[in-house]
Amino acid sequence: MNVALESPDQPEVVALIAELDAYQDTLYPPESRHALDLASLKQPNVLFAVARDGARVALGCGAIVLGSEFGELKRMYVSPRCRGQGAGKRLIALLESEAAERGCTLLKLETGPYQPEALGLYERCGYARRGPFGTYTDDPLSVFMQKRLVPTAVAP
Template identity: 65%
Template sequence: MQVTFETPDQPDVHALIAELDDYLYSLYPPENVYALDIASLLAPNVVFAVARDPSSGSALGCAAVVVTPEYGEIKRMYVRPAARGKGLARRLISTLEEAAAARGCSVFMLETGPTMPEALALYERMGYRHRGAFGDYPEDPLSVFMQKELA
């Protein structure tokens, strides 16, 4: 599988993000879904990566990192169910961490949900640890906040 930096403003990526939104809204009420829209993902401080099948070129997953002066925030992490279990999520996150580190970022944060055990386990395996709310997020039982510092 290939992971490349791309624009989120393309039809197959819109489809990935729509699938992610459908999934998130099936688990959580709208006020607990802190998703970035396409316009926000196009901001200059956002690095967006797409995982594609090298034979067909089809988009299998995506993720973004929003780089701020204090930290990089992982957003819009999604891998289609049929493509899971192949290390794509790990490759997407690692690729984004490397790109953000090249911009001077050494601390990474994320917000996810408590009913997503596979995602939580992946983040923990990748060195993310639980923490309190950060940025503009409120403390909420439907949010799990995590942080990782690069060595």
């Protein structure tokens, strides 16, 4: 398995994001979904990673939006047919490392309570529950988490 920063606008990755959207459509109403669109994922302050198998087929993806005070983990998804192979953990590890290299010291995320696999992954990766942040409101269909990072940025 290979995990690397890539562009989100590749057809295979767009299809993976559409798979994520279709899945979340079955779980949450539109007002409780806080997804980024493709144009937002292509912004310069966004790190976007893709996990691929040995045949270079996209298995999963994830992003971090870097802000001035924290980074936000977004669009994390591993196709159900590929879960249990470590793709999610490897995506998070790469994104955290890349964010830390850019001086990010805190990552936050919002996910839903009906995604036990995601919640378990985040907890295993060291994320702890917290209250709403940024523009999010307290919503029973939102779970908020965060993790501190040790910055690894090298001074110029």
